[in-house]
Amino acid sequence: SWTDQQADQPSSGRRIYEVEWSLETAEQQPQPQTPSSWRLNTSELSARLVGLRPSTAYSVRVRCLALASDQTVVPSSFSLRASFSTEPEAPGSPPRDLKISRSTLPMSVMLSWLPPLEPNGKITKYTVLYRPVSSNSAKPAGSEHAMPTAETQVVITGLRPSTHYYFRVRAGNSEGFGPDSDAIELSDGAESDGLSSRRWWLLIGGVFGLALLLWPPRGAGRSSADCRAAPTAKPDPAAAKEPAVDRVRPTASSTTSLCRKDAALAGDPRQPARLPVINL
Incomplete structure (x- = not known):
């Protein structure tokens, strides 16, 4: 409402008032095709503005x-x-573009979405609703689960393999929750977008078995007989009279160490074979 000091004067003639209101800030305009200002004409000293959006700041002027x-x-x-500013209300539209993507966790999927076009206030929470359904019909096959979150994505865990699921999400603000989004179906349970626990174990076992086949064993290329320690020779009384430098016999410890060295080299195919060397 407003006042006009010249409205009661006889010479004022007929007077029409033009009311113009617009959004307070450009950031509040959700779509480019939405007009940023509106006008109406009235002969009264007040006007009722309709079509205002909840939780929105406006400015108004009159001439x-x-x-x-x-x-x-x-x-x-x-x-x-x-x-x-208008008062907030519950969201007037559901979240948009609900999608299912692959999750790195077994028996789980990731859901993501966009905020609603009509939040009617600050969106502070979401609730994801999901339930198993029969594979040959849309009839529920179990109770519905609800997962609250403040983000626009969530990972759902604990799904059953080879099970059909329906997912939907709703947005909420300080005034309550808005309508649910369209349901999206996961046709093959957790196995369609993530490896099941059984497949995880099969994959790990296959990699481990392949590693055992390709890994070279220690001491490859030398038989156990070659690396068998030579028995300690009995002392020869006749040989004891000869000089120590004329004859050197390898002991059991030296033979064993040489076998170990050659066994280590034989495990690497890039190393050439070596013969034991005895200094005389």
Whole structure:
């Protein structure tokens, strides 16, 4: 409402008031094709604005359109702008673009979505609803589960293999929850978008078995007889009289160490074979 000091004067003639209101900030305009300002004409000193969005800031101004005696319209300047905000309401539209993607965890899927076009306030929470259904019909095959979250994505775990699931999500603000999104179906349970626990174990076992087949054993290329320690020779009384430098016999410990060295080299195919060397 507003006042007009010249409205009661006889010479004022007929007076029409033009009311213009617009969004307070450009960020509140959700779609480019939505108009940013609206106008209406009235002959009263008040007007009722309709079509306002919840939890939105507006500014409004008024000017007078005076009708002169010669039927010409003489517009006045606009008044100063007055600002106001509407009260928040529950979201007027559901979340958008609900999608299912692969999860790295077994027996799980990841859901993601976009906020609603009509939040009617600040979105502070989401609830993901999912339940198993019969494979040959859409009849529920179990109780419905609800997972709250504040983000626009969530990982659902604990799904059963080879089971059909329906997922949907709803958004909420300080005034409550809005409508549910369209349901999206997971046709093959957790196995369609992630490896089941059985397949995980089969994969790990196959990799481990392949590693055992390709890994070369220690001491490859030398038989156990070659690396068998030579028995310690009994002392020969005749040989004891000879100089120690004329004859050197390898002991059991030296033979064993040489076999170990050759066995280590034989495990690497890139190393050439070596013969034991005995210094005389």
